[in-house]
Amino acid sequence: MTATILNIDKINVFYGSSQVLFDLSFEVQAGETLALLGRNGAGKSTTMKTIAGVLKAKSGNITLHDQSIVQRPAHLIARAGIGFVPEDRQIFPDLTVEDNLDIAIKRGANGEDDWSIDRVYSMLPLLEPLKDRLGGQLSGGEQQMLTVGRALMGNPDVLLLDEPSEGLAPIMVQKIGDLIHALKQLGKTIVLAEQNLHFCLGLADRAVVIDKGRDVFCGTIAELNTSADIKQRYLSV
Numbered sequence: 001m002t003a004t005i006l007n008i009d010k011i012n013v014f015y016g017s018s019q020v021l022f023d024l025s026f027e028v029q030a031g032e033t034l035a036l037l038g039r040n041g042a043g044k045s046t047t048m049k050t051i052a053g054v055l056k057a058k059s060g061n062i063t064l065h066d067q068s069i070v071q072r073p074a075h076l077i078a079r080a081g082i083g084f085v086p087e088d089r090q091i092f093p094d095l096t097v098e099d100n101l102d103i104a105i106k107r108g109a110n111g112e113d114d115w116s117i118d119r120v121y122s123m124l125p126l127l128e129p130l131k132d133r134l135g136g137q138l139s140g141g142e143q144q145m146l147t148v149g150r151a152l153m154g155n156p157d158v159l160l161l162d163e164p165s166e167g168l169a170p171i172m173v174q175k176i177g178d179l180i181h182a183l184k185q186l187g188k189t190i191v192l193a194e195q196n197l198h199f200c201l202g203l204a205d206r207a208v209v210i211d212k213g214r215d216v217f218c219g220t221i222a223e224l225n226t227s228a229d230i231k232q233r234y235l236s237v
């Protein structure tokens, strides 16, 4: 049986007077990996930022565990259980890897099964030898791993990953894919915004396709794979 953990209900989002999301709606089921797909500029990052509370919807609702979070400030949305890994990573460049992890500690909802720095190192083994290195001295892929580790330290119920594979060397893309796979095995709920459909195959259970700020497809990855029309029209494949 599946249960909806996060519900995005007809959100309308503007930058100034320019509207970029139009009645956008989708649900995320507990334990699933949902891919948010769409071309460059479709509205994926805007959607992620709105869920995380970095941007505010002009109308519509977002619920987490049936509680509306849409009006809350970003730090309270994080406390409610949304872990956001933004596209631009935003690690602290002047803090060490370990300090970047340490300041992100937040207890989980029930305090059980919480993440610790050691547990993050065992999930992300490449970080441990780098623990004394400054965040700003890491490669792009290492920074990406650190931002995911930092989000895990907050014990989120839902992890939002915005284009985690973007700009990374193929070997790091593979490692990020392996990491998402491992988190999925642990039962984590993940929303993965990606331009790269190929990266999502084998990782995501379902996909929502966004085009010009509107949801134009919602279905399983298998259904998307057989929808040549959707792929051609909205995904540049």
Ligand SMILES: Nc1ncnc2c1ncn2[C@@H]1O[C@H](COP(=O)(O)OP(=O)(O)OP(=O)(O)O)[C@@H](O)[C@H]1O
Pocket: 015, 020, 038, 039, 040, 041, 042, 043, 044, 045, 046, 047, 195
């Ligand atoms: N700060 C901003 N001010 C004004 N318009 C913006 C801003 N950020 C994004 N936009 C516009 O909003 C639309 C959606 O952008 P968004 O970044 O959400 O798309 P995306 O699907 O994540 O694309 P990408 O893969 O390029 O990040 C685009 O038309 C973009 O130009």
